[in-house]
Amino acid sequence: METTDKKNIQLKKTRWGLESILKAIAFLVTLGILLKGWIDVDETYDTWGYHLPFAARIWGIVPGEQFIHMEERFDGFPLLGEFFQGFLWLITQRVQSANLVGFFSLVLYGYFLKAYFKVPYYLTAIALLGVPLIQAHAVNCYVDLLGNIFLAMSIMMAYVLFKEQKLPTTTDLLVIFFSSFGASNSKPQLEPLVFLVLGFIVLRIVWLHWHFKQSKISTWLLKAIPIGMLASLLIFATPIKNIVTHGNPFYPVRIEIAGKVLNHALPLYSEAPGYLANAPKAQRWLYSILDVNSAYWNHDLYSADIDRNRMGGFFGAYVIFQVVLLIYAIVTNSNRDTYRAGILVLIMSLFAANFPQSHELRYFMYWMIVLISLNLYLVANYQSRLINPRYLGLISLIALIIVGIKTDYIYLQPSFNTLDKFKDKKIDRLAMAQIKPLENICLPNRYPYTFGYTAWFHPEQDYTYRIRSAFRGVCAKSDKVIGIVPYVEKEDNRSSNNK
Numbered sequence: 001m002e003t004t005d006k007k008n009i010q011l012k013k014t015r016w017g018l019e020s021i022l023k024a025i026a027f028l029v030t031l032g033i034l035l036k037g038w039i040d041v042d043e044t045y046d047t048w049g050y051h052l053p054f055a056a057r058i059w060g061i062v063p064g065e066q067f068i069h070m071e072e073r074f075d076g077f078p079l080l081g082e083f084f085q086g087f088l089w090l091i092t093q094r095v096q097s098a099n100l101v102g103f104f105s106l107v108l109y110g111y112f113l114k115a116y117f118k119v120p121y122y123l124t125a126i127a128l129l130g131v132p133l134i135q136a137h138a139v140n141c142y143v144d145l146l147g148n149i150f151l152a153m154s155i156m157m158a159y160v161l162f163k164e165q166k167l168p169t170t171t172d173l174l175v176i177f178f179s180s181f182g183a184s185n186s187k188p189q190l191e192p193l194v195f196l197v198l199g200f201i202v203l204r205i206v207w208l209h210w211h212f213k214q215s216k217i218s219t220w221l222l223k224a225i226p227i228g229m230l231a232s233l234l235i236f237a238t239p240i241k242n243i244v245t246h247g248n249p250f251y252p253v254r255i256e257i258a259g260k261v262l263n264h265a266l267p268l269y270s271e272a273p274g275y276l277a278n279a280p281k282a283q284r285w286l287y288s289i290l291d292v293n294s295a296y297w298n299h300d301l302y303s304a305d306i307d308r309n310r311m312g313g314f315f316g317a318y319v320i321f322q323v324v325l326l327i328y329a330i331v332t333n334s335n336r337d338t339y340r341a342g343i344l345v346l347i348m349s350l351f352a353a354n355f356p357q358s359h360e361l362r363y364f365m366y367w368m369i370v371l372i373s374l375n376l377y378l379v380a381n382y383q384s385r386l387i388n389p390r391y392l393g394l395i396s397l398i399a400l401i402i403v404g405i406k407t408d409y410i411y412l413q414p415s416f417n418t419l420d421k422f423k424d425k426k427i428d429r430l431a432m433a434q435i436k437p438l439e440n441i442c443l444p445n446r447y448p449y450t451f452g453y454t455a456w457f458h459p460e461q462d463y464t465y466r467i468r469s470a471f472r473g474v475c476a477k478s479d480k481v482i483g484i485v486p487y488v489e490k491e492d493n494r495s496s497n498n499k
Helices: 002-039 045-058 071-076 080-092 095-117 121-128 132-137 144-163 170-184 188-212 214-235 237-246 281-289 316-332 336-353 366-381 389-406 419-426 429-433 449-453
Strands: 440-442 466-468
Touching: 002 095, 002 121, 002 389, 045 071, 045 080, 045 095, 045 449, 071 237, 080 095, 080 144, 095 121, 095 144, 095 366, 121 366, 121 389, 132 144, 132 366, 132 389, 144 170, 144 188, 144 336, 144 366, 170 188, 170 214, 170 237, 188 214, 188 237, 214 237, 281 336, 316 336, 316 366, 316 389, 336 366, 366 389, 419 449
Parallel strands: 440 466
Antiparallel strands: none
C-alpha cells in the first residue's frame, strides 16, 4: 500500500512538473511574440501596400489627402482590422503597435477556449502556434488571423449550441454577435462563410425554442426577428454598404450574378499552382493542407516557383496528427460531444475544400483553428492514459519547435528591426530631399514602401505634402514626379484583389 502511494505521489510530481514546464514555455513564447510585435517594424508586402495606409487614414494619422492610394479598395474592403491597427498606432504613437492586433486576437481566443471549453491557456497557445501560418500572422499587420479567429469563435459557438440541449444565454448570443461581426468586417472572403455559420446557428436556436418553449414561440419570434434583423445589418455592414453605394456586395472586386457583371473596379483574383491549374478546388485544398509541394513557410506562402506558390502553411504532419487524434477521440469516447465534433469537421471541410482559392490557407485558417480547438476540448475533458493534456501539449510543442527551426525562429523573437533601421533600408534619402512643402508629388516604382515617404515618418521635415503611390502604372495628376524609371510589372506581385 505504501509503495502504491509513493508511486501516485511520484506520478503527480511528474504531471505537475511537465505541466509547469509547458506553462513556462507558453509564457516565454507569448512574451517573445509580444516583444517582436512591439519592437520590430513589419516589412511584409501588403502591410505597407494597404494595411498601414488604411489604418493611418481611418484615425487621421496620415490623412487621405496626404497619401492618394488604392481608393477603390479603401472604399469597398472591410476595414475592422485596420481600425484596430490604427487605434493602437494612435495611442502608442508607434507604427509597430499595429502588429499587435493579430497577437491580441490570439490571446482573446485563448481566453474564449478557457471560458467556454475549460482549455488551459498554455495548451491553446502551444497548440495553435504549432501551425506555421498562425505563428507568422501573430506578429504582422495582415488581418487574416484576426478575421479567422473571429470566424473560429462563431463556429465553436455553433458547436456549443448543437452539443448542448439548452437555450443559449445572453452571453452566448453576444459572443455569437461580436465574433460574427468581427469576421465579416475583417475579410471579404469570410463574409459568405459567416452567413453560412449564422444560418446553422439560427436554425438551431429556433429549434431549441420550439422544443423547450413551444407554447411561447410566437411571442419569442416577434422579439427575435427584429433583433436578428438589426444584428444582421451590423454583422454584414460592409457588404450592405457596398450594395447601397456600388450595387455590388464585394466591391471593388468583379463578380457575376445570373450572367450579369456587377459594378467593379478590380478583376476577380484567381490563381493556382501551375500543375494544379485544372485540378478541382478540393484537390488543391487537400494538397495544400498536407503541404504537398508547398512553399517556404511564411506569412503569404509566396514562391517564385509557380508549382509551389501559395501552397501549404498548416504543417502537413501536424494536420494528420490532429485528424487522427479526432478520430481516436470519437472511437474511444463515443458520445454526443465527440460525434458532433466529427460532424462539424466534416461539414467544415466540405465547405473549405470547395471555396474559391481554398488552397491559399492564410485566408481560411479557421479550419485548422477549429480542428485544433475541438481536439483540445475533447482531450481536456475526456483524457485517457494514452492521450491527456500534458502529452498533447508535448506533441504540440514539438510541432512548434519544428516550425521555429524551419523559419529560424523569426516569428518567436524580436530581430530589433526598428523604424530607423527600416527607413535606412527602404527609404531613398535623395528622393526625400527633393520633396518640398505642400508639393503634390508622385513616387513611381517604390510600391509597397511608398507609404514610408509620408510626412508622419519624417518629422524632421516639419512640413506636409501630398503623395501619389503610382501603384501599377504611370504617375498622373501630380505636380512633380520623383525618380522616374520605366514601369515594369514585378514578378513578386503579392498584392491580390482579395485583400
